[in-house]
Amino acid sequence: MSQSIEAAIRAIVTNEVAAAEARLLEKLSAQPDRxxxxxxxxxxxxxxxxxxxxxxxxxxxxxxxxxxxxxxxxxxxxxxxxxxxxxxxxxxxxxxxxxxxxx
Incomplete structure (x- = not known):
């Protein structure tokens, strides 16, 4: 049972990190060249x-x-x-x- 909870947490964290990375890359690419x-x-x-x-x-x-x-x-x-x-x-x-x- 604890393995399924750990797997679920790992999947949630992975998805959230990927989403945050995508948002960050989008913001960086939208910034004008310094x-x-x-x-x-x-x-x-x-x-x-x-x-x-x-x-x-x-x-x-x-x-x-x-x-x-x-x-x-x-x-x-x-x-x-x-x-x-x-x-x-x-x-x-x-x-x-x-x-x-x-x-």
């Missing part, structure tokens, strides 16, 4: 602001520039989704594939 400035993005990546500015200047990382054409100090913004996509590409590029390196 835009960060250089200090926020640098902190998120764990690199210096100077390095991030250099990467933007060399077009090594996706970013948006705002300001007058030819401005020496335009405002630079980076979207979180672009940053995470770039990070995934970096991980893939820096990953050793199992078939490589074997001879």
């Amino acid at each position: 835009t960060m400035d250089i200090p926020e993005a640098a902190e998120h990546l764990g690199i210096s602001e100077q390095l991030l500015y250099r990467m933007c200047r060399l077009k090594q990382i996706p970013h948006e520039r705002y300001g007058v054409l030819g401005s020496k100090k335009p405002t630079v913004k980076i979207r979180m989704s672009d940053l995470e996509e770039w990070r995934a590409q970096q991980r893939a590029a820096n990953c050793i594939v199992a078939s490589e390196g074997r001879q």
Whole structure:
């Protein structure tokens, strides 16, 4: 009898967790993409602001520039989704594939 109660509780908890996860994913996907400035993005990546500015200047990382054409100090913004996509590409590029390196 206690096994059937435990199984029922387990089923209820599993269903509730799945429903909560679905609600959370729906809320997260409905949120607009967050835009960060250089200090926020640098902190998120764990690199210096100077390095991030250099990467933007060399077009090594996706970013948006705002300001007058030819401005020496335009405002630079980076979207979180672009940053995470770039990070995934970096991980893939820096990953050793199992078939490589074997001879």
